[in-house]
Amino acid sequence: MGLATQMIGWPDEFCADLAGRGHYVVRFDNRDIGLSTHLHGAGTPDILAMFGGDASSAAYALTDLAADTIGLLDALALDGVHLVGASMGGMIAQLVAVQAPDRVRSLTSIMSTTGEPGVGSPAEVALPVLLAPAATDREGAIERVIDTYRVIGSPGFEFDEAALRDRAGLSFDRAHDPAGVARQLAAILTTHDRTPDLAELDVPTLVVHGSQDTLVDVSGGRATAAAIPGAELLVVEGMGHDLPREVWPQILDRITALVTRAG
Known part of the structure; x- marks a missing residue:
């Protein structure tokens, strides 16, 4: 999953549908989020300095998060997987395919980008979402999630406030670590442009974006x-930076077709 988003960002029903199609589904928390390892000793990075070009306070890069994912495949004894990543998770999935191409049978990159400067940049209205002060209590954390998705969510589909509130509350109960989220953001801001590496991939790929x-x-x-090379592109009209329930069937059908094509 993506920046500041725990594995429960992949909804239970979404995963159950994939499992019902005959797939063994694994979702997991990246480092510094949810129930994964939190690098508290690394402190809080200076995000504003990074926007100015000073990356010295970054604790790790996205390549390290990709290595975490490969380590998980080792621990689960999975030789090859059909990898699906959303947002920062798409960036990580791309890097897993680059770092361990023999382990990735197919790649699905959702609402993500390549790291090329000027590509996939946030709109001006979304910048305050990235830089807003962290919530200090459960209710504040829930309200911040609601406020965030009113800005970055999907204008072409129903705003499911009840589901967002449930997920935000559960996420707070599992773990609340604003410094960890800042360390993830620092990893995004300081990782190199992946475009030349992506051009060398030879893996069936689906790219989904709103x-x-x-x-x-x-x-x-x-x-x-x-x-x-050979990647398929699905642009979903009306979709923003989330996974509206109404588009699940379309995305799941395309993932299933990709997996079938990949053999």
């Missing part, structure tokens, strides 16, 4: 599909 994504502009999805 036409109304204000956090990662649709140009990021288009650039990802253009960079990976």
Whole structure:
């Protein structure tokens, strides 16, 4: 899953549908989120300094998160997987395919980008979402999630406030670590442009992006599909930076078709 988002960002029903199609589904928390390892000793990075080009306070890079994922495959004794990543998770999935191409049978990159400067950039309205002060209590954390998705969510689909509140509350109960989220953001800001590496991939790939994504502009999805040889691109009209329930069937059908094509 993506920045500041725990594995429960993949809804239970979404995963159950994949499992019902005959797949063994694994979802997991990245480092510094949820029930995964939190690098408390690394402190809080200076995000504003990073926007100015000083990356010295970054605790790790996205390549390290990709190595975590490969380590999980080792621990679960999975030789090859059909990898699906959303947002920051899409960036990580891309890097897993680059770092361990023999382990990735197919790649699905959702609402993500390549790291190329000027591609997939957030809209001006979304910048306050990235830089807003962290919530200090459960209710504040829930309200911040609601406020965030009113900005970056999907204008073409129903705003499911009840589901968002449930997920935000459960996420707070599992773990609340604003410094960890900042360390993840630092990893995104300091990782190199993946475009040349993506051009070398030889893996069946699906790229999914919303036409109304204000956090990662649709140009990021288009650039990802253009960079990976033979990649398919699905632009979902009205979709923003989330996974509206109404688009699940379309996305699940395309993932299933990709997995079938990949053999």
